Amino acid sequence: MLITAACSSDSGDSQDKGGAGAQQTPSGTTSKQPSASASPTVQAAAYRKLPEPCHVLAKNTLSDLVPKGASSGKEGTSDDTATRSSCSWSSLDNNGVKGSQFRWLNVSLLRFDSDADRGAADKQAHAYFTQQVGDAQSVSGAKNTKAQPVAGTGTEATLVRYDLKKKEGAFKQQTIVARVENVVVTLDYNGAGLAGEKTPSSDDLSKAAQKAVKEVVAAVTAANGQGSGGSSSTKPSTSPSKQGSKTASKSPSAAASKSASAEASPSKSAAKKS
Template identity: 70%
Template sequence: MQRAAQRDDRAQRQMRGKRLSRVLVCAAAVPAVLITAACSSDSGDSKSKGADSSARQSAGSSAKPSASASPTVQAAAYQKLPAACAVLSKKTLADLVPNAASSGKKGTSDDPSSRASCSWSSLDNNGVKGSQFRWLNVSLLRFDSDTARGAGDAQAHTYFGQQVKDAEAVDGAKNTKEIPLSGTGTEATAVRYDLKKKEGLFKQQTVVARVENVVITLDYNGAGLAGEKTPDADDLTKAAQQAVKEVVGSVSSANGGSSSGGSSSKAPASPSQSASKSASPSKSPSKSASSSASPSKSAARKS
């Protein structure tokens, strides 16, 4: 019985040992479960934070302003020029250059739609009394609107002022007088002066007029040669002004407008203030204008 009691005691001790081992094994498994749960929780938080960050970046990129619109300038009023040798009627030519050839001498141009000119000369020989000389030249320059240079009429306004200054600064000119003209295009000015040459005393008239984006420069001079009397400057100025009005009408007619030489348009605003239609991409004549001599100087040399 003692041995049986000992066996029972050993059996009980073995059973208690097995139960303790199972408890220790279960206790050791708990931290691993907690660690796994914690990792799973951190992984979810990281994904959530990444999604939030991506959403914020997407919202930020969509909030960026779009590219600014391309700058525009007001389209030029006139897109072409009339034939320079046809801008004056036969009657007007007969009055200004009575013995001129039936057709004038056309100037050369690499772009007739932007730049054109024509000249006429007349020598009325009165025998022993001498002769009356007349020379007439008409030049037209058209400016296109351009995003870099600005509106065509503003460019023309600047060139108009330059032409007037050039006419006033001719070498050897005497008794220079500037006369603002009304009712002739958008703006117009006549500059007249005396120019002494070996042939005689020449009376020079230069009338510069602007109609929208086109500038007209008309040079008209006269002289009494070999004993003939010197022509009256007032008469020449009046004739030149009437001729310019006719040229203004020809420019308007060539572009589908009326042939009237008057205009109530005001001087243009700065190019930066003009913004409506897109500018025409055609070639701007300002480069060829700046490289050529002023008509008034050319007239003085040719006369």
């Protein structure tokens, strides 16, 4: 009788020690049931870095767009050049009593990372792309505003062109916003004839701007180990984003003056720093 009672007592202790959530293993030890499923993940970003902003355009291209300022590229300030960068050039071709031809060019680059809270990087980039196009179409004082898609340029691209009258002259503004996967490129290009010079052709400026933005898109893909185009076969990034969808370096905005150092940017296509 004493032996039977002892065996019954040991069996009860084993059941209590295992607990309701434990399962018996072959060695006699217990292990807990698997926990709940892991947190949901988002698709990783296609591109992990940006090219140097003042080297995204070929020398010949710069000579066409800003003939007197091809070597005057000025890089914008940024606390994180891997996600946000820009460069601007200005040109003033003085023709004496006939006046001057002014040109201003700015390229801004913004890269998004995938984030569990904000979502996939390309989705964030698309939202910012849409915002930039809307900003370019709503510039105060703009006349004859037109928007059109730009074929063969990244994942999506739109050209916004308009006229802007300033005290120095009539400016022809071209803003192209292009998205290549999780990177958004904003190219601002404007020109004006000052002090009696004729106003430049908006069509000519548009063609030059479209050629330039294709080079910038190609530079983005090349910086991530690819050729020109916009495919996303690079290794994805897993680092979380530190900025919201409104992060970007602000393009400078100034009117052309009668001096050779003038710069102008009537576009509103800049976003807030995160």
